[in-house]
Structure formats: structure tokens, C-alpha cells
Amino acid sequence: MKGLLRSFHYAFDGMAYALATQRNMRIHFLAAFVVIFLATVVSIPILQITTVLFSIALVITLEMVNTAIEHVVDMVTEDFHPLAKIAKDVAAAAVLVAAVNAVAVAYLIFYDKLNPVQWRSMDTLVQPPFIGVLLISVLCLMVAVSGYAVRIRLRGKDVHPSGS
Numbered sequence: 209m210k211g212l213l214r215s216f217h218y219a220f221d222g223m224a225y226a227l228a229t230q231r232n233m234r235i236h237f238l239a240a241f242v243v244i245f246l247a248t249v250v251s252i253p254i255l256q257i258t259t260v261l262f263s264i265a266l267v268i269t270l271e272m273v274n275t276a277i278e279h280v281v282d283m284v285t286e287d288f289h290p291l292a293k294i295a296k297d298v299a300a301a302a303v304l305v306a307a308v309n310a311v312a313v314a315y316l317i318f319y320d321k322l323n324p325v326q327w328r329s330m331d332t333l334v335q336p337p338f339i340g341v342l343l344i345s346v347l348c349l350m351v352a353v354s355g356y357a358v359r360i361r362l363r364g365k366d367v368h369p370s371g372s
């Protein structure tokens with residue numbers, strides 16, 4: 209049990225580190241927060257909410273994998289190397305594909321629900337399957353990671369060639 213908690217702690221650290229050091233991760237996080245908030249207050253079906261959550265998770269996951277690949281490449285060489293370039297460019301391309309997909313998904317799901325806004329009936333937030341509780345928990349987790357990322361930045365992040 210202690211080992212499991214420790215591995216969650218390391219994962220939380222990793223996410224906060226990526227958020228503290230990667231500008232693109234901060235952009236994805238902010239966009240994800242706004243979209244999840246919209247999914248909470250706007251009336252959209254559960255299947256569409258799962259598509260939104262999946263698209264967001266894909267972008268954030270790939271941004272973290274991209275950050276990990278950048279760091280491993282920088283650890284192996286800080287000299288220019290064609291293979292280092294391929295590794296970093298392909299990892300960045302993976303994030304780009306997921307981000308374009310997420311924008312398309314958000315557009316297709318929200319375009320007819322925002323003008324005029326179709327508000328969700330608040331009852332549906334607290335009735336099974338407790339979609340409001342789920343989405344608000346995700347938002348709270350994102351706030352917690354952001355708070356931790358701010359602490360990392362205030363403490364002074366590790367200086368590293370990748371990221372900004």
C-alpha cells in the first residue's frame with residue numbers, strides 16, 4: 209500500500225514538473241480546465257463527455273511523454289545529432305496530432321450548444337452516474353497539480369535545456 213502511494217506521489221510530481229517547466233503543457237492544462245468546466249455546466253450527453261475527457265487525456269499524456277523524451281535525449285547528448293532531432297520532432301508531432309484532434313472534438317461537441325448556451329440541469333450533476341462529482345473531482349485534481357507546479361516554480365525549477 210505504501211509503495212502504491214509512493215508511486216502515485218512520483219506520478220503527481222512528474223505531472224507538476226511538466227506543468228511547471230513546459231509552456232505547452234500549461235496551455236493544454238488551461239484549455240482542458242476551461243473545456244471540462246464547460247462540460248460540467250453545459251448540457252452535453254455522457255458519451256460526448258467521455259470523448260472530451262479522452263481527447264484531453266490523450267493530449268496531456270502525450271505532452272508528458274514528449275517532455276520525458278526531450279529529457280532523455282538531452283541526457284544522452286546536448287550536441288546536435290540527427291537522431292536526437294528525429295526523436296524530439298516525432299514526439300512533438302504526436303502532441304500536435306492529439307491537440308488538433310482535441311480542438312476538432314471540442315468544436316464538434318460545443319458548436320451548437322454555446323449559442324445560445326444550453327445549461328445543464330443541476331439535478332443531473334448529483335444523480336447517478338454523478339457526472340458533476342466526477343468532473344468537479346477532475347477539476348480539483350488539476351487545481352492541486354497546478355498549485356504544486358507553482359511551488360516548483362517558486363522554489364526554482366531545475367535548469368534544463370528542454371522546455372521554457
Ligand SMILES: Nc1ncnc2c1ncn2[C@@H]1O[C@H](COP(=O)(O)OP(=O)(O)OP(=O)(O)O)[C@@H](O)[C@H]1O
Nearest residue numbers: 278285286287288289292293296297300369370371
Ligand atoms: N540534440 C539535438 N540534436 C538535434 N536537434 C535538436 C537537438 N535538441 C533539439 N533539437 C531540435 O530543436 C527542436 C526543439 O528542441 P527543444 O529541446 O528545445 O524542445 P522544445 O522547444 O523545448 O520543445 P517543446 O516546445 O515541445 O517543449 C527539436 O524539436 C529538434 O528539432
